[in-house]
Amino acid sequence: MKQEITxxxxxxxxxxxxxTLEKVLQEFSQISGPKVLVHGGGKIASDLSVKLGIQPKMVEGRRITDEESLKVVxxxxxxLVNKGIVAQLQAMGCNALGLTGADANIIPAxxxxSGEIDYGYVGDFNIEDIDTARLQFLINGELTPVFCALTHDQQGSMLNTNADTLASGLAISLAKHYHPKLVYCFEKQGVLLDSEDDATLIRELNYLHYQQLKDDGIIHNGMIPKLDNAFAARDKGVKVVIKHALELSKPAGTVLA
Incomplete structure (x- = not known):
């Protein structure tokens, strides 16, 4: 019988x-059973770029990762982010191991x-290429993998990779060995009809309703790729929940139906 993994x-x-990060990590550390954490970098990369005299380049909210920007990422x-998170988790009794997709070649990409816009050193990966056996080996060793949003091209270059896509891909691939639950945590209560009103939380969302809300412009911008990745995982048998970061252990949030 398959074991659950979060x-x-x-x-x-x-x-x-x-x-907020400390509180979330405290809750994460207390999740029972095997678990995996995936994180992005927030605006830390942009702030670091400015300090180093490298002007961040963004198009429609997406980072252009040229050679210099890749070094910063x-x-x-x-x-900075990954090892800081690992250190905090260790202090909380969670034996975390910080990883990129290049480590142990777990996520080759x-x-x-290049299309109309060349995003530079940005990586895409095939889910079937994720080395779930190697990942399972780490988990069976009672380690908690902590992935940052970086993969590699197997030619010596790292690649900036969308963290939502990374989390969805890992959840789908781990379904070979576990019953996965994927939880997207951010600053809102979940999927909202009005992004400024927590009382408009959608507690259960199916794909047809999502498409209608997207067509009506109610769901837009950064929530679209998050939900596209979430539904891709749900379609592969992954239980998906989108919720407020500070309510990780509570049943609230939006469940994808």
């Missing part, structure tokens, strides 16, 4: 706030082909 993805606004995501 994959938690924390968003940039959670990572950016030290107090590696320092911020793979170093490929550089995204």
């Amino acid at each position: 994959i938690v993805k924390i968003g940039g606004n959670v990572v950016d706030d030290a107090s 590696m320092m911020a995501y793979g170093g 490929h550089k995204r082909n």
Whole structure:
């Protein structure tokens, strides 16, 4: 019988706030059974870029990762944020191991082909290429993997990769060995009809309703890729919940139906 596993993805606004991050990590550390944490870098990479005299380049909210920006992203995501999270989890009694997709070749990827916009060193990956056996080996060793949003091209270059996509891909691939639950944590109560009113929380959301809300412009911007990835995971048998970061252990939030 398959064991349950929890994959938690924390968003940039959670990572950016030290107090919120500490509370979320405390709750995460207390989740029973095997678990995996996935995180982005928030605006830390942008702040570090400015300090180093490198102007961040964004198009429609997405980072253009040129050669210099890649160095900053590696320092911020793979170093400053990832190792800071690992150290906090260790202090909380959670034996965490910080990882990128390059470590143990767990998530090989490929550089995204240039379209109208060249996003630079941005990586996409195939779910079937994720080395779940190697990942399971770490988990069976009572380690808690903590992935930052970096993969690699197997040619010596790291690649900036969307953290929501990474979390969804890991949840789908781990379904070979476990019953996965994927939890997206951010600063809102869940999926809201009005982004400024927590009382408009949608407690259960199916794909047809999501499409209608997207067509009506109610769901837009950064929530679209998050929900696209969430529904991709749900379609592969993953239980998906989207909820407020400070309510990780509570039943509130939006469950995808």
